[in-house]
Amino acid sequence: MSNNFVELKNVSREYLIGEQEYKALNKVNININRGEFVVILGPSGAGKSTLLNILGGMDSPTSGEVFVDGHEISKYSAKQLTNYRANKVGFIFQFYNIMPTLTVEENVRLVEDVSETDKDASAVLKSVGLAKHARKFPNELSGGEQQRVSIARAVMKNPALLLCDEPTGALDSKTGVEVLKLLRQQADENTTVIVVTHNAQIAEIADRVIYLKNGQIERDIVNKKPKAIDEVSW
Amino acid sequence: MAGRNMLRRKMLRDVRKNFSQFITILLMLLVGTLVFSGIKSYMIGMQVSGDEYYATNNLQDLDAFGKMSDATVDKIEKIEHVNRAEGKLSTMASVTSLSERDLQLNFIKTNEISRMHVVEGENFDVEKDGIWLDEYFARENKIALGDTIELDANGMAFSKKVVGLIYTPDHVAYVKDETEIFPAHDKYGYAYLSQNELPETMRFYSSIMVDVDDEANRNAIKTAITDTVDGVVSVVFTKDQYSAASYQGEIDEGKTYVGIFSGLFIAIALLCTVTTMARIVRKDRTQIGVMKALGFSDARIAWHYISYALFLSLIGVALGLALGIAFFGKVFIDMETVFFEVANIHTGIDASVWVMGVLTIAATCLTCYLVVRGYVRQPAAEILRVERPKVKSRSLRFTTSGLFRKLSFSARWNIRDILRNKARTITGVFGVVGCMVLLVCGFGILDTVNGYIDLELSEINNYKNRLNISEEATSEQIEKLYADYSHDSSKTLGIEVKKDDELLVKSIFVTDAGDSVRTMDKKWQKMELADDGVYVTQKFAELEGYAVGDEIEWHIFGDSTYYRTKIIGLNRDPQNQALTMTRKMYESLGFEYMPDAIYVDHEIEGTPEGVDSVQEIDSIREGMEQMLDTMMTMVVMLIVFAALLGAIIIYNMGVLSFAEKDYQFSTLKVLGFSDQKIGRIFIQQNLWIATAAIIVGLPAGYGIVDYIFREAIEESYDFSITITLLTCLLSTIGTFFVSLVVSAWLTRRVAKIDMVKSLKANE
Numbered sequence: 001m002s003n004n005f006v007e008l009k010n011v012s013r014e015y016l017i018g019e020q021e022y023k024a025l026n027k028v029n030i031n032i033n034r035g036e037f038v039v040i041l042g043p044s045g046a047g048k049s050t051l052l053n054i055l056g057g058m059d060s061p062t063s064g065e066v067f068v069d070g071h072e073i074s075k076y077s078a079k080q081l082t083n084y085r086a087n088k089v090g091f092i093f094q095f096y097n098i099m100p101t102l103t104v105e106e107n108v109r110l111v112e113d114v115s116e117t118d119k120d121a122s123a124v125l126k127s128v129g130l131a132k133h134a135r136k137f138p139n140e141l142s143g144g145e146q147q148r149v150s151i152a153r154a155v156m157k158n159p160a161l162l163l164c165d166e167p168t169g170a171l172d173s174k175t176g177v178e179v180l181k182l183l184r185q186q187a188d189e190n191t192t193v194i195v196v197t198h199n200a201q202i203a204e205i206a207d208r209v210i211y212l213k214n215g216q217i218e219r220d221i222v223n224k225k226p227k228a229i230d231e232v233s234w
Numbered sequence: 235m236a237g238r239n240m241l242r243r244k245m246l247r248d249v250r251k252n253f254s255q256f257i258t259i260l261l262m263l264l265v266g267t268l269v270f271s272g273i274k275s276y277m278i279g280m281q282v283s284g285d286e287y288y289a290t291n292n293l294q295d296l297d298a299f300g301k302m303s304d305a306t307v308d309k310i311e312k313i314e315h316v317n318r319a320e321g322k323l324s325t326m327a328s329v330t331s332l333s334e335r336d337l338q339l340n341f342i343k344t345n346e347i348s349r350m351h352v353v354e355g356e357n358f359d360v361e362k363d364g365i366w367l368d369e370y371f372a373r374e375n376k377i378a379l380g381d382t383i384e385l386d387a388n389g390m391a392f393s394k395k396v397v398g399l400i401y402t403p404d405h406v407a408y409v410k411d412e413t414e415i416f417p418a419h420d421k422y423g424y425a426y427l428s429q430n431e432l433p434e435t436m437r438f439y440s441s442i443m444v445d446v447d448d449e450a451n452r453n454a455i456k457t458a459i460t461d462t463v464d465g466v467v468s469v470v471f472t473k474d475q476y477s478a479a480s481y482q483g484e485i486d487e488g489k490t491y492v493g494i495f496s497g498l499f500i501a502i503a504l505l506c507t508v509t510t511m512a513r514i515v516r517k518d519r520t521q522i523g524v525m526k527a528l529g530f531s532d533a534r535i536a537w538h539y540i541s542y543a544l545f546l547s548l549i550g551v552a553l554g555l556a557l558g559i560a561f562f563g564k565v566f567i568d569m570e571t572v573f574f575e576v577a578n579i580h581t582g583i584d585a586s587v588w589v590m591g592v593l594t595i596a597a598t599c600l601t602c603y604l605v606v607r608g609y610v611r612q613p614a615a616e617i618l619r620v621e622r623p624k625v626k627s628r629s630l631r632f633t634t635s636g637l638f639r640k641l642s643f644s645a646r647w648n649i650r651d652i653l654r655n656k657a658r659t660i661t662g663v664f665g666v667v668g669c670m671v672l673l674v675c676g677f678g679i680l681d682t683v684n685g686y687i688d689l690e691l692s693e694i695n696n697y698k699n700r701l702n703i704s705e706e707a708t709s710e711q712i713e714k715l716y717a718d719y720s721h722d723s724s725k726t727l728g729i730e731v732k733k734d735d736e737l738l739v740k741s742i743f744v745t746d747a748g749d750s751v752r753t754m755d756k757k758w759q760k761m762e763l764a765d766d767g768v769y770v771t772q773k774f775a776e777l778e779g780y781a782v783g784d785e786i787e788w789h790i791f792g793d794s795t796y797y798r799t800k801i802i803g804l805n806r807d808p809q810n811q812a813l814t815m816t817r818k819m820y821e822s823l824g825f826e827y828m829p830d831a832i833y834v835d836h837e838i839e840g841t842p843e844g845v846d847s848v849q850e851i852d853s854i855r856e857g858m859e860q861m862l863d864t865m866m867t868m869v870v871m872l873i874v875f876a877a878l879l880g881a882i883i884i885y886n887m888g889v890l891s892f893a894e895k896d897y898q899f900s901t902l903k904v905l906g907f908s909d910q911k912i913g914r915i916f917i918q919q920n921l922w923i924a925t926a927a928i929i930v931g932l933p934a935g936y937g938i939v940d941y942i943f944r945e946a947i948e949e950s951y952d953f954s955i956t957i958t959l960l961t962c963l964l965s966t967i968g969t970f971f972v973s974l975v976v977s978a979w980l981t982r983r984v985a986k987i988d989m990v991k992s993l994k995a996n997e
Contacts, residue, residue, distance in 0.1 A: 053615035058527055060613070078532070085614075086529025093618075097524040101247035102240060110240045114529040153528075 004067070005192050006032035006055065006161070011064030011074075013050050013215075024050040025061070026215040032194065032208070034160075037187035037226075039203045040196045042212035048196040049165055051212065055194065056089050056163045057081040069160060086114035090154025090191075092183075094166035096146040098138050098153065105134040108152045115157040128152045128182055144175030151182050162186055164195040168202065173233045180205060181229050201234045241538050249542065252514060256542070258882055259510045259598075260550040265875055266503030267554025267594055270496035271587050272562025277488035279567055279581035280574075284406070284481055287577050291349040293403040293472060294320075294443035295452050298459050300467035300792070302439045310442055313458045315451040320347045321439030323432070326410065326846065327387035332375055336410055336422040336847065337368075339387055343429045347443040348404045350426065351577035355379045355398030360428045364397030368408075370575055371423025372399050388706070392431065400426070401575040404443070404472060407480045408575075411702065415690075415809060417573050418857045443472075467792035468728065470739055481574055490945045494938060495675075495872070500594060502668040502879045507543070508601045509661065509886035515539055515605050522609050523617035532610040536603055543602035547595040555591050559583055569867070644915040651919060655891070659923060662887040666927030667934060669880025670969050674935025675942070676872040677961035680862070682943060685956030687858050689758065690808050691851055697722070697750040697833035700849040701842065707828075711844030715832050718842065722750035723829035725820075728791040729813070733778055740788070741810070742768070746817035750833035753805045753814055758954070765818040767802030773952040774811040775804055786813070797823060808953040881972050888920060888980040900987050913981030917974065924973035928966050935965065 013025040025047045032038055042048050053059035054066060057073055060081075066074040073084055098107045108121045125131050128148040138146055147167060154162055164183060168176030180202065187193040187207070195202060203209040204227040211219040249256045287293075298310065302321060310319040322342045329335040345358040353369045356362065367377065377383060379399055385392040402424070409415070410422045429437055446455050456469045472478055515522070518539075525535050563581035571579055609617060641649070652659045701715060716723070725744040730737040745751060745763070755761040756772060763769065770780055780786060785798045805814060817827050838848050892899075899912050940955050 050615070053613075056527065056614075058614035058618070059616070082526075082529055082531045084529075085527060089529075091524075091527045093524075097520060097527075097618075099244055099521060099524070101244050101251055106240050106243060111528055113240065113534075114531075157529075 004031040005034035005036075005069055006030065006194075007065075007067040008051075008054075009065040009067075011051075011054065011061045011066060013047070013054065013059065014062045023215050025054075027064070028212075028215070028217055030210065030217065030220070032192060034192055035187060035190040036192055037184060037205070037207045038192075038194045038210060039206035039208070040194065040210045040212060041198070041200060041203055042218075043198070045214075046212040047215040048212055050215075052163050052165055052194065052196045055161065056091055057084045086111075087116065087157070088160050090157050090159035090162045092147070092150050092154050092162065092164040092167045094169040096138075096143075096150045096170075098146060098149050100138050103135050103137055104130055104141070104149050104152075107138070107149055108156050111153060111156045117157055119156050119158055121152075121156060124152045124156050127155070129178075142175070144171050144178060147171060147175075147179050148182065151179065155186065159191060162191050162193045164193065166197055166199075167195060168199065169197070176234070177229055177232065180232075184229055199234055201232045204232055205229050241534075242541075245538065245541055245545065248518075249545070255510055255514055256546055258886070259507050259543070260546045260553075262503040262506040262510075262879065262882060263547050263550030263594060263598065264554040264557070265879070266496075266500040267551045267591060268558040268562050269499040269875065270492070270590055271555045271558030271583070272566060273488060273492040273496055274587050274590075275559040275563030275581040275583050276566035276570070277485055277492055278584055278587075279563060279579065280481070280485045280488065280570060280576075282582040283576050283579040284485070287351070287406075287579075288403050288478075291351055291403045291577065292347050292445060293478070294347045295446045295449065295472055296444040296456055296459070296469055297404075297472055297475065298442040298444060298463070298466045298469045299440065300465045302442055302465045306439070306463060306465050307442055309463050310444055310459055313455055313462075315447045315455055317445040317447050318346060319442050319444050320344055321442045323429070323436070323438060323440050325387050325440070327385045327392070328847075329375075329383055330386050330391075331382075331384035334421070335371075335375060337371070337385065338408070338410065338422070338424040339385070340424065340426045341429045341432055341437075342426055345426075347445050348402050350398065350400040350402050353399045353401065355396070355400075358398070358426065358428075360430060362397060362428060363395070363431075364427075365392075365394035366398040366400045366426040367396050368405065368419075368423030368425060368575070369399040369401060370417075370419040371425075372396065374420035374423075392427075394427065394431075401577050402426070403577075404475075404477055406477045406574050406576055409476060414854070414857070416857050416860075418853075418860075421853070421857075442466075468730070468739075474739065481576075484570065484574070490942055494942060495672075496590075498668055498672060499875065499879070500590070502665060502672075502883065504594070504597055504601060505661065505665045505668070506879065506882050506886060507547075507598050508605065509665070509883060511539070511543060511602045512605045513886055513889050514542070515602075515609060519609060519617055522606075523614050526610070526614035526617065535610045536606045539606040540599050540602050543598045544595065547598035551591045551594050555587065559587070566868075644911075644918055647915055648919040648922065651891075651895070652922070658887065658891060662883070662891075662920075662923045663926045663930065665883030665887065666880060666924055666969060666973065667931040669876050669883065669972070670927050670931025670965055671935040671938055672872055672876030672879070673965040673968055674932060674957065674961065675939055676869045676876065677964055678935060678939035678955065678957045679942070680866065680869055681958045681961050682939060682953070682955045683862055686808055686953045687855065687862075689953060691855050691858070693758070694752050694754060694808070695750070695851060696752060697835050698851055699834045699836075699838045700851070701832040701834060701838075701845045702847045702849060703828075703830050703832065704844055704846045705830075707844035709828075712829065715842060715844060719834045719838070720750070720832055722747045722833040723831060724751060724833075725827060725830050729788045730791065731778075731813075732787040732789075732796065738778070740774075740812050742788070742813040742815060742820075743810075744815055744817055744820040744827065746827070746829070747833055750835070754807070756804065756806060758806060761803070761805060763814070763816050764802055765816045765822070767800040767815070767819065769803045769805045769814040770801055771807050771811045771814075771952065772804045773806070774813075775801070777811070788813070799823075806952055809951055811950050811952065877968065877972060880969065881976055884920065884924075884973050884976040885980070887923070888916075888977060891919070892916070892980060892983055896987065899984060909981075909984045912984045913978075916981055916984070917977040920973050920977040921970070924970050928969055931969070932962060932965070 008028055008030040011025055011028045015022045015024055040048050040051065054061055061074050065072055076084060105121055105125065108124060111117060125134055128151055130145065130148055130152060133141060133145060168179055171179060183193050206223055207226060209221045209223060210217060307319045307321050310316060322340045324338055324340050327337050327339045329337055343360050350358050350366060358366060377396060379396055382393055382395045405424050407417050408424055409417055446452055452471060459466055459469045522535055559581055567579055567581055724747045727742045729740050729742055731740050752760045753763055768786060780801055782801055782803060784801050786801055787796055787798050789796045821827055841848055936957055943955050
């Protein structure tokens with residue numbers, strides 16, 4: 001057993017698309033430390049989202065082992081994975097995926113049902129700058145604000161692992177920077193943050209950058225001098 | 235827990251946001267349950283009200299007929315297990331203060347059996363002067379309590395003040411003679427008078443009502459009366475007679491309807507629910523993925539969606555049950571009370587209504603679960619992907635060669651789409667078949683009843699007026715009637731057929747009616763009758779196991795001599811399963827032929843001598859058509875509901891198929907296909923489904939109408955169903971029209987397809 005918070009050993013994931021077999025991940029090995037801010041870069045079809053889904057317990061590898069916080073989640077049953085998602089992982093999606101019929105506050109408090117959280121929804125909303133929008137519905141918010149709701153919902157769980165799939169993909173540069181600040185803040189508070197993106201600019205602020213190509217790790221670079229978030233733009 | 239509260243809020247807001255979709259489910263369940271509980275509560279209500287009425291007002295168990303006296307009553311009362319016996323003298327009278335109105339007068343001394351239900355006025359008292367009149371007849375003829383009516387009963391004139399408006403349990407349905415099929419309350423009714431109104435010489439009884447202690451003893455008492463009591467010609471179970479039998483027949487008919495129609499409606503309602511829920515869940519696919527990603531368990535997510543179904547089905551079923559029992563059932567009961575006179579008639583329910591309600595809710599939740607299960611079982615990552623059509627190229631390979639290559643693009647597209655989505659297509663076909671079946675049933679029932687009326691009143695009875703000959707008519711009077719009007723005549727005899735140890739109450743139609751009253755063969759064609767035996771109706775023969783060549787043993791009521799007569803043929807009669815023989819055959823048995831009816835092919839003014847009444851065939855037709863009007867209301871409701879259900883199913887299937895094709899239609903749009911062209915592809919498939927449904931629905935509808943008329947009608951009826959070409963056309967056009975309109979409506983969505991969003995690919 002290593003001291004890494006996240007550890008992937010020879011992880012492969014194969015899909016059948018129509019009648020064609022497709023290898024989304026091919027014998028991937030990764031180690032990530034607790035509190036690291038990791039950016040995973042790569043072109044479309046490289047396997048970034050698949051990797052994120054496996055780490056998030058939303059998908060399982062076809063072969064290989066996945067450890068998170070010392071537990072082999074690749075051997076988890078469906079019930080254990082549900083429990084894992086509920087208590088260990090926070091998700092942030094490119095298109096926010098918040099419930100359109102719940103208010104901002106209700107969306108954040110939704111996780112109270114599945115997670116033994118001690119966080120206060122109002123405080124979390126305040127931390128992401130949405131306190132005054134608490135009673136609004138998602139369609140009354142801008143894209144950046146909706147993504148902040150998504151972050152607030154993820155943070156509300158106090159997750160050990162925060163997984164972000166193109167969190168700034170639908171946002172302009174300025175709003176994206178605001179979102180990245182929030183994510184960096186989480187990493188600074190010892191949450192492991194993994195961001196999957198096409199956007200190479202984001203890599204400059206990460207502690208570590210992993211390049212994926214054709215389902216394999218092409219490069220794994222530790223960023224010794226991450227840029228300040230305000231310095232990046234796209 | 236707070237979170238659970240959030241999901242509940244989500245549910246309520248989703249319902250509000252998707253109100254039209256949810257209201258569809260609610261309405262469908264409401265309609266399905268309403269039809270079921272309505273028919274059921276009406277049917278149960280008829281049964282319970284009838285039973286209560288019979289018990290409260292002490293309907294007799296047996297009727298003994300003959301010419302009898304108080305001594306006969308006493309003798310019958312002394313038979314073991316007889317509670318009580320009461321005599322009455324029944325005779326027909328014309329109401330001279332009104333035009334062409336008849337009353338059956340019943341002279342009684344006591345009224346403990348078949349007690350009057352007094353709607354208005356006084357209770358019966360033998361010492362009281364006056365007449366207790368059938369309330370329906372009074373109402374139809376605007377006769378009020380206190381009015382005086384003039385009567386003529388076989389030359390005896392009465393002028394009586396109405397002292398009571400009544401119903402009696404042995405007159406729930408009353409027809410004045412066997413030629414009438416349905417009660418015509420405006421033309422005839424019944425009334426009761428004290429026996430004291432009669433001269434001493436006429437204080438005898440034509441029937442004695444017998445109340446027994448236990449129904450199980452009826453047979454023994456019947457035998458005892460027949461064997462030991464003088465003056466009794468025949469003994470008949472009251473519940474086998476027209477009043478009770480036709481009322482029970484109506485309830486039994488309802489039992490068939492309730493199964494078929496409620497079953498169809500609830501099945502279609504559930505189909506609507508499945509399709510609607512499938513649509514809603516599919517739309518919520520991403521949210522299901524998010525909930526999974528957030529750590530909600532599969533069971534909790536499934537329960538969240540099942541709670542939609544539970545919430546809606548609870549409201550829909552509760553409203554359906556309430557409206558069905560309080561309103562729809564009442565509508566049916568009110569329709570029945572046009573014909574049947576039952577005191578305190580009301581709707582009723584039993585456990586089956588609640589069970590069906592619970593089963594409907596359970597089935598709705600279960601179907602919802604089955605729909606949701608398909609999604610929640612998938613890994614969260616899979617659900618969050620854009621749904622792409624699944625294609626198994628091997629199964630579609632055959633569509634790439636041969637004839638298929640010559641088909642248009644849209645035809646090939648649709649064939650492949652149908653092959654890829656067999657379940658959805660079959661569900662669509664099934665739903666439209668249900669709509670089609672209901673339409674065919676609705677129109678088919680009307681066609682069949684019309685066909686029956688035509689058969690009875692145009693094909694079989696081929697005259698304008700029937701002279702009902704008086705029992706007292708002399709030979710001279712009859713000869714004069716022959717000479718003045720017609721030689722076509724008949725006589726109907728009440729008989730009992732001895733079959734094994736059982737005595738069956740039947741009749742023999744002795745005909746000398748020529749072409750005025752035709753006897754029909756198996757194919758409903760006129761048949762010629764031979765003079766060397768008896769004909770029995772095919773249905774009677776099938777029911778009792780008779781065949782041509784067998785001998786049938788019978789005796790005439792009032793005559794203990796049994797005859798064994800050879801069956802020389804089978805005939806068919808739509809409303810009376812009985813025996814037929816020619817006058818010559820009848821006379822060859824040693825009887826003197828005295829007709830009780832003469833058939834005339836022209837108009838008649840007044841009532842000739844020796845004739846009790848003149849019956850116009852048109853007045854019978856009017857009565858039947860009145861009944862058709864009532865039926866029409868029910869059929870219109872059936873057709874409206876059928877069209878509504880059909881439209882919703884087609885709409886739901888359309889939306890579902892649209893959602894599945896969103897990605898493909900986006901591609902077509904990007905490629906430059908016009909909205910109209912894409913719309914046509916979509917409409918084409920729905921019309922194919924409608925066509926398939928019509929091909930299946932027409933024979934299925936025919937089968938169900940056939941079943942209804944075979945199972946629901948009483949044993950005495952025998953007629954084939956009629957489905958006219960117009961019915962086939964109307965049902966086909968109706969189904970096609972609904973499909974076309976709904977499909978055209980849905981194609982408006984093509985213009986709204988967001989090409990970029992729909993085509994956003996997964997990595």
